[in-house]
Amino acid sequence: xxxxxxxxxxxxxxxxxxxNLSFAIDSGEMVFLAGHSGAGKSTLLKLIAGIERATSxxxxxxxxxxxxxxxxxxxxxxxxxxxVFQDHKILFxxxxxxNVMLPLNIIGFDRRDAAKRVRAALDKVGLxxxxxxxxxxxxxxxxxxxxxxxxxxxxxxxxxxxxxSANLDRAYxxxxxxxxxxxxxxxxxxxxxxxxxxxxxxxxRRIIRLREGQFAA
Amino acid sequence: xKHFLYLHLLSARQALVKILRQPFGSxxxxxxLSVALALPLALYLGVxxxxxxxxxxxxxxxxxxxxELSAEDADLAAVKSSLAGxxxxxxxxxxxxxxxxxxxxxxxxxxxxxADLDSNPLPDAFVVTPVTLEPGELEMLxxxxxxxxxxxxxxxxxxxxxxxxxxxxxxxHLTLFLGAALGLALVLVTHNTIRMQIxxxxxxxxxxxxxxASDNFIRRxxxxxxxxxxxxxxxxxxxxTGWLVATANPAVREFAQLYNEQLELRTLTPFELLAMLxxxxxxxxxxxxxxxxxxxxxxxPH
Numbered sequence: 001x002x003x004x005x006x007x008x009x010x011x012x013x014x015x016x017x018x019x020n021l022s023f024a025i026d027s028g029e030m031v032f033l034a035g036h037s038g039a040g041k042s043t044l045l046k047l048i049a050g051i052e053r054a055t056s057x058x059x060x061x062x063x064x065x066x067x068x069x070x071x072x073x074x075x076x077x078x079x080x081x082x083x084v085f086q087d088h089k090i091l092f093x094x095x096x097x098x099n100v101m102l103p104l105n106i107i108g109f110d111r112r113d114a115a116k117r118v119r120a121a122l123d124k125v126g127l128x129x130x131x132x133x134x135x136x137x138x139x140x141x142x143x144x145x146x147x148x149x150x151x152x153x154x155x156x157x158x159x160x161x162x163x164x165s166a167n168l169d170r171a172y173x174x175x176x177x178x179x180x181x182x183x184x185x186x187x188x189x190x191x192x193x194x195x196x197x198x199x200x201x202x203x204x205r206r207i208i209r210l211r212e213g214q215f216a217a
Numbered sequence: 218x219k220h221f222l223y224l225h226l227l228s229a230r231q232a233l234v235k236i237l238r239q240p241f242g243s244x245x246x247x248x249x250l251s252v253a254l255a256l257p258l259a260l261y262l263g264v265x266x267x268x269x270x271x272x273x274x275x276x277x278x279x280x281x282x283x284x285e286l287s288a289e290d291a292d293l294a295a296v297k298s299s300l301a302g303x304x305x306x307x308x309x310x311x312x313x314x315x316x317x318x319x320x321x322x323x324x325x326x327x328x329x330x331x332a333d334l335d336s337n338p339l340p341d342a343f344v345v346t347p348v349t350l351e352p353g354e355l356e357m358l359x360x361x362x363x364x365x366x367x368x369x370x371x372x373x374x375x376x377x378x379x380x381x382x383x384x385x386x387x388x389x390h391l392t393l394f395l396g397a398a399l400g401l402a403l404v405l406v407t408h409n410t411i412r413m414q415i416x417x418x419x420x421x422x423x424x425x426x427x428x429x430a431s432d433n434f435i436r437r438x439x440x441x442x443x444x445x446x447x448x449x450x451x452x453x454x455x456x457x458t459g460w461l462v463a464t465a466n467p468a469v470r471e472f473a474q475l476y477n478e479q480l481e482l483r484t485l486t487p488f489e490l491l492a493m494l495x496x497x498x499x500x501x502x503x504x505x506x507x508x509x510x511x512x513x514x515x516x517x518p519h
Contacts, residue, residue, distance in 0.1 A: 072432065075426070075430060075431040079429035083428060089420075089427065093420075102428065106425060150428070
């Protein structure tokens with residue numbers, strides 16, 4: 001499903017974020033990425049999503065080698081991936097409903113079915129009553145749920161979450177983790193990064209630990 | 218395919234609604250564009266309207282040969298036979314002094330003028346249609362004919378018309394130049410409008426790119442916005458020139474009547490209107506495309 005083959009990512013300026021990294025994540029697996037800020041967690045997720053490209057090595061996602069795709073093809077890879085951002089990246093100029101609708105517009109979903117899908121996704125994260133609210137009126141935890149609803153509304157096969165619980169208190173963070181677990185249970189490949197390992201250890205899943213762009217011992 | 222068309226229709230509609238919803242901001246740029254477009258358009262219509270008329274004047278140059286007032290019938294006959302034998306002369310018509318006076322009375326509503334005059338002040342005249350249309354040869358023929366016995370003067374009727382024709386040509390070139398310059402202005406103004414729009418929608422573009430929107434998807438609403446802006450500006454410019462033509466026409470008619478001519482400024486034909494709207498639409502989209510290509514590249518991810 002996801003395979004890294006001797007992947008190195010060097011940013012302009014010489015900063016090496018990932019160093020010769022090889023690993024694989026099976027289809028339907030739930031994996032945690034651990035490490036301090038700057039360890040390379042975000043870069044790794046960005047490589048899977050095709051937001052950044054590897055300097056060398058191969059990144060295989062759903063059987064496609066992203067290193068070999070033309071830049072114009074990368075958006076279509078992203079359409080099969082759900083992304084949850086640490087800073088939510090919610091659009092504050094439109095209501096909750098329209099935020100979740102955005103991915104369906106992009107993949108060109110039929111309009112009537114799309115509304116049902118949006119409500120289903122909002123229901124899943126517990127925001128169904130707030131579809132008409134503006135995001136500015138949501139709490140931090142609710143904004144993160146909105147971001148998750150947007151990430152799953154088009155039913156991606158891979159869900160990537162970059163520090164989804166970073167700014168939340170523990171109770172909220174656990175709620176969010178339970179949400180991800182429920183997506184994993186219906187067959188979605190889930191990769192979650194966090195710097196707080198105590199949350200992950202309760203789940204007994206594989207943890208990939210990074211330090212300075214390499215596997216931590 | 219159906220879905221593709223649907224997406225385009227949706228983008229087109231959303232872009233139009235957006236323009237109409239913020240009437241003040243879009244009205245200002247629309248007005249600016251349409252006033253700029255109305256100028257070459259009005260010139261074009263002026264040239265097109267007068268061209269047929271001016272062309273008619275110059276296409277059949279005639280030389281009027283006015284005889285001395287004292288010319289006798291024998292002199293007229295001599296000139297007539299000399300004209301008939303001239304290979305450079307295509308046809309000749311004779312206007313006697315009596316006919317000329319009658320014509321003058323009739324044209325200007327001066328009935329009874331002849332009765333008030335002691336003698337007819339008008340000369341006998343030959344109207345000569347030459348074979349050639351070439352200005353140099355016409356002038357030579359004019360000189361030759363003015364040298365005939367008892368001929369007072371040979372007037373080349375087309376000379377003033379030629380000057381007018383030259384002026385119309387000049388205005389036509391000016392129209393082309395202005396059209397090109399303002400076409401460029403249209404591209405630049407839309408470029409700027411779309412640039413501002415892209416910057417205003419930076420967050421939306423960034424998020425859309427992150428969750429899988431292709432460049433085409435992101436560009437589409439901006440291109441439609443530009444298309445509508447171009448078309449609406451063209452329509453307003455059309456309205457402005459229509460109003461201009463309507464207000465100018467009474468004066469033009471009056472002016473033409475001084476020369477016993479029928480002249481009216483016309484408005485655009487449906488075909489010309491469509492062509493103009495297509496041109497403004499395409500130019501606006503070109504500006505938008507340039508802006509989009511430039512600025513979308515600056516928004517991460519690439």
